[in-house]
Amino acid sequence: DAGVIQSPRHEVTEMGQEVTLRCKPISGHDYLFWYRQTMMRGLELLIYFNNNVPIDDSGMPEDRFSAKMPNASFSTLKIQPSEPRDSAVYFCASSPVWGRHYEQYFGPGTRLTVT
Amino acid sequence: DQQVKQNSPSLSVQEGRISILNCDYTNSMFDYFLWYKKYPAEGPTFLISISSIKDKNEDGRFTVFLNKSAKHLSLHIVPSQPGDSAVYFCAAETDSWGKLQFGAGTQVVVTP
Numbered sequence A: 001d002a003g004v005i006q007s008p009r010h011e012v013t014e015m016g017q018e019v020t021l022r023c024k025p026i027s028g029h030d031y032l033f034w035y036r037q038t039m040m041r042g043l044e045l046l047i048y049f050n051n052n053v054p055i056d057d058s059g060m061p062e063d064r065f066s067a068k069m070p071n072a073s074f075s076t077l078k079i080q081p082s083e084p085r086d087s088a089v090y091f092c093a094s095s096p097v098w099g100r101h102y103e104q105y106f107g108p109g110t111r112l113t114v115t
Numbered sequence B: 001d002q003q004v005k006q007n008s009p010s011l012s013v014q015e016g017r018i019s020i021l022n023c024d025y026t027n028s029m030f031d032y033f034l035w036y037k038k039y040p041a042e043g044p045t046f047l048i049s050i051s052s053i054k055d056k057n058e059d060g061r062f063t064v065f066l067n068k069s070a071k072h073l074s075l076h077i078v079p080s081q082p083g084d085s086a087v088y089f090c091a092a093e094t095d096s097w098g099k100l101q102f103g104a105g106t107q108v109v110v111t112p
Helices: none
Strands: A005-007 A010-013 A017-024 A031-038 A043-052 A055-056 A065-071 A073-078 A088-094 A112-113 B012-016 B017-024 B030-040 B045-051 B056-059 B064-069 B070-075 B088-096 B108-112
Touching: A005 A088, A005 B012, A010 A017, A017 A065, A017 A088, A017 A112, A043 A073, A043 B088, A055 A065, A065 B045, A073 A088, B012 B017, B017 B030, B017 B088, B017 B108, B030 B064, B045 B064, B045 B070, B070 B088
Parallel strands: A010 A112, B012 B108
Antiparallel strands: A005 A017, A017 A073, A031 A043, A031 A088, A043 A055, A065 A073, A088 A112, B017 B070, B030 B045, B030 B088, B056 B064, B064 B070, B088 B108
16 A cells, blocks of 8 residues: 555645645555644644544644545645744644554645745 | 653664653543654654553553653663664653544654
């Protein structure tokens, strides 16, 4: 399998613009997670899906952030409007099973820079 | 607020020597801990884990120690190799939910 695929790998945008990050999970994985990595806070869970349904979005920082999973092989994380403080690396991860001790497989990440 | 803390942002160690990475946590409900390793331009990958009912888990050159009373865990890499140069994340989960809480990471550089 190709692993978790994310696009774009790098995104540079101006403040106020809409940004869409994309993720293709590993085939057969029922769970999909979006994380954000910053220097100060490390990896933060933003939202996760089970069978395409959002289960917990308590980590989404603001209403400017939204995520969708229209089918089992595709998810998007959208920021509208973007702000400089959104600059971070965004990771998508998938897992075949939710729950304790189960390994999550991460994509390579999207480095977002908002100027 | 950060419930999992890695207070050393970086660590430099000579090849062949021991690397010791530290992690502290504040939530006493955490009962399973994991270490992930991350190379540049790649996502984190699972390295090793430990349950709170144990105080040590070993996997080859990697050993994780847990001190529950101190709410502290550490990762030992012996001997360190150049390929170990990466960012290491400590993570924790609770019994009631499988979410992972990650620390900020420690950058390890292994020098020849």
